[in-house]
Amino acid sequence: MTRATNRPAISAEGLVKTFGKDVRALDNLSLQVQPGTVLGLLGPNGAGKTTAVNVLTTLLRPDSGHAEVAGIDVVRDPDAVRRSIGLAGQFAAVDDNLTGAENLVLVGRLNHMPGSAVRARATELLDRFELADAGGRLAKTYSGGMRRRLDLAAALVSRPPVLFLDEPTTGLDPRSRIGLWEVIEELVREGTTVLLTTQYLEEADRLAQQIAVVDHGRVIAEGTSEQLKARLGGARVEVRVADADQARALAADLDGGPFGDIGVEDDVVLVPAADGAGTVVEIVRRLDAAGITPRGLQLREPSLDDVFLALTGHAAEDVPSGGDADRGATDPVAETAGSKR
């Protein structure tokens, strides 16, 4: 593990990045990531996530603001930053016409690692990423999941203390996704600091200790997954009955009891579950007494989707994804949804 210090491994202060005249890809974005933790940067396409990663990994210069990675200023000493970071993007930037092993060796050499160490490291990573058998094959023969694993392995060749993962599982099948999650979790256990961008709320929920919700180039909310959900007032019980009339009757019956404010949406009655499962038991008792057999009953924690919707007024994946296929770093179109430079 890295030694525990209070100095953040990644910090950004008031980053601004504009493309052309009207596109403010980053609009005063600030964030901090503590060493050995994962920050999830959550937001829809075009929110500024990739631009933020590109500034922090020295691929783009900010117009203004200040950022440090591993204590190094990204604008003043980009080369030193590059020695401390690994970057795996959403496009798996591996060379199709090199083998898996050759890809890793090339990255090692360009990281200026000694020749013998590079080969050993490549073998070790191929092993770890279950690519040992495929290591001698051209990367263009790899499946999508294998390419992502190779891309992540390439980002790890130099054992960087700080890792940037830009939508690492976008487009992967569930099994590959879970495999990558496990690797990321192990990296963090071993002391790596990770900044992860994602559109998948489930992914941020599982991997990130801290989540920063990004929209229109700035952080609009920050906290743990629990803190963000708590903003919506915690869990509630949803009781689905025969029709809206019955729902209103049931709500009236429950109102004034120990539950707090009861809501009705069509044929569903919404009851705050301050007491968790205890609330469920109490509701079931009341239903039984009233002779109502519900069509459905569930205790529901608010999801990050609910959080996102409440914060931004639109759902996380409800945004046109036209720019999604474009390249991230050198092409602002990817993050600014169709706008021109």
Added chain:
Amino acid sequence: MSAATTADALRPGGSGVAPGGGFGWAVRDTSAMAGRNLRRLMRQPEMVMFNIVSPIMFVLLFRYVFGGAIGGLQGLNYVNYLIPGIAVQTVLFSAGVTGFALAEDLQKGFIDRLRSLPMARSAVFGGRVAADTLNNAFGLIVLLLTGYAVGFRPASFLGLILAALLLLLFALAVSLGYAIIGLLVRTPEAVNAATFPIIFPLTFASSAFVPVQTMPSWLRGFATHQPVSVVINAARSLILGDSATAVQRAQLLGGTSTGSLIVQALAWSIGIGLVFGLLCARRYRRLTR
């Protein structure tokens, strides 16, 4: 996963990444990139085929199909006139690899990976033109052997070597031209579309295949003095050496001495290389904006 042997595969720190910087690292990075680029080239059979088949086809086409109809040669054997022309055409076309490959690397995000590494910036271009120059040299050798098989006989072996070096220098300059297009348009197809209308007239409205004296007067001035013709004439003059008669020199080689042609060809090559090289460096830096 073999957890026993790779238990610390994911542990950060301690890989011994060297600080880098300095000329020594730039050379090492360039050679790493050149090795990667050559490996890629060799694994793209269509590229290799293009490199081998295209010069052979052009030699056969002009030697046996069009050759008989080409006049104004002042008694010079056409195959000896032709081969230096096709040599320039060969490197002009195969220099396109530089632009295609850079555009592809940019498009696929590979350049971004490189830019996130502590490598020398210059190695991206250095490794590219080093590999492409070797590729060009290979194409030239194929062409010269084909030419020999159909009767090409250089008068001076030293002249032939010097001519080949001159062509490679010119090709390097043209490579950088393709490179800037590649950085700007970002797809191999677009590089092709953007460069074809420039490269095609420069190649064919030149002294490469027919004496410019046979062209209409409005075209002749351009065809005589444009850089491709100047380089072809310099190469031809070196290869023909003393075997060329005064009339042949005046009519077929722009009427100037070998030395003067070489100076002109070098000036064009270095000028084109410098302009495009600086544009490339500037464009590459601007990727961070």
